[in-house]
Amino acid sequence: MPKQSHRSPKLLDQVRERIRLKHYSIRTEKTYLAWIRRFILFHDKKHPKDMGKPEVETFLTHLAVDRHVAASTQNQALNAVLFLYKEVLGTELPWMEDVVRVKRPARIPEVLSSSEVARLLTQLDGTYRLMASLLYGSGLRLMEAVRLRVKDVDFDYRQIVVRDAKGAKDRVTPLPASIAETLKRQIDRVAAQHRRDSVAGYGCVYLPTALAAKYPNAQTELAWQYAFPSSRLSTDPRSGVTRRHHLSEKGLQHAVKGAVKRAGINKKASCHTLRHSFATHLLERGNDIRTVQELLGHKSVQTTMIYTHVLKLGGRGVVSPLDS
Incomplete structure (x- = not known):
């Protein structure tokens, strides 16, 4: 033995x-x-x-x-x-006062003008254009757009519910009217794909463990499917279950980077730049900073205040002496 x-x-x-x-x-x-x-x-x-x-x-x-x-x-x-x-190891380490800490530089975020955003979006097609439009039009973070579920798009109230965002908080942000119909068509495609997957025996979607235990049937429902699913099935490395996950964030990042170059935008712009632009343009149009704070999901208004500094840059805050 x-x-x-x-x-x-x-x-x-x-x-x-x-x-x-x-x-x-x-x-x-x-x-x-x-x-x-x-x-x-x-x-x-x-x-x-x-x-x-x-x-x-x-x-x-x-x-x-x-x-x-x-x-x-x-x-x-x-x-x-x-x-x-x-x-x-069950050990509480004491406070480490002797560490040389990296100082976080106080940088003004990169922001695109409205015309630059429009030029960037015209250089994108299909799903990536729709996702980039949400980054700018709803102020979503990259992973918030990638992980968006069908049930969290509310067409009647024209809003998007961002679940379990940074800081484990939920928030509500506007759904732009200009892309509502395009997003509806995207969800129709998701529904058709989900039906095909279900017939083939792959109709489940990943849910966090606590949610999967609380709602055992939710993983097979359309409402919980990703709004932007991957084109391929994949096997979960933890559970071994084969199912359809969301699109890779790297694909969107690469697409936006290429669009910036093709649009001739000479700024270090990325997916997150679209979120910065969302906040700056709202303040530019006279929206209250507390409202913008809520839409972005910032814990402190001090974080949101950085965009007021953007508005004061260049010729916006002062008149150049050359023009006097």
Whole structure:
């Protein structure tokens, strides 16, 4: 009779199990595992239980001083390592006051003019044009547009409900009347594709674990399908279930980047630039800053205030002495 193995799971397997137990996204899982692996390799594969505050501070300082990472990247690495110690090793690390922290530069966001937005959109076709129109017309973040579900598009009230956005908050934002009919046709195509998938035995869609448990039949309903589904079926690396996921965000990013170039726009513009432009143009038209804050889903109005600085740039805030 073969002996049963009583070896405990490897450290990264323990991290993966803990992340899934807490229902973190697969993107977070991949990111945390990558940073924890880098932390261990940086210290010559020393086990984290034999390290602590000094080693974590050294690693984070190395990222700032030697690797010149952005502030958000350093914070991401810190969150991953803190998760390892608190959730897997059961250790609370003390406050790390000796870390060289990357300073977050105070930059004015890149914004397109209304005519530049129009030129950019004319360089896009089909689904990507519709999605880019939502980024600008509704102020959506890239992943908010990509993950949009059929049920969260409200044509009667002409609004879009953004679920579980940054900060785990929901918010409501306007659905532009100019693209409502195009979006209806897109959802009709989603419905037809969903019927074909259901007949073929692939009519399920991914739902977060808690939602899947609460609404066991929801994953097969049209309402929960992605408004912008992938053209291909794929197998979920966690569950092994084959189903239709949403479009890759990289495709939209690439399409917008190409459109910026073809439109002859000499600015460092991206998908997020369309959201910046949404906010700036609303303020430009006299909308209240608190309203814009709610539409963007900002926790603090101070975050939204950055767009008032955009309005004061160039010839908008002062009159050039050359023109006097």
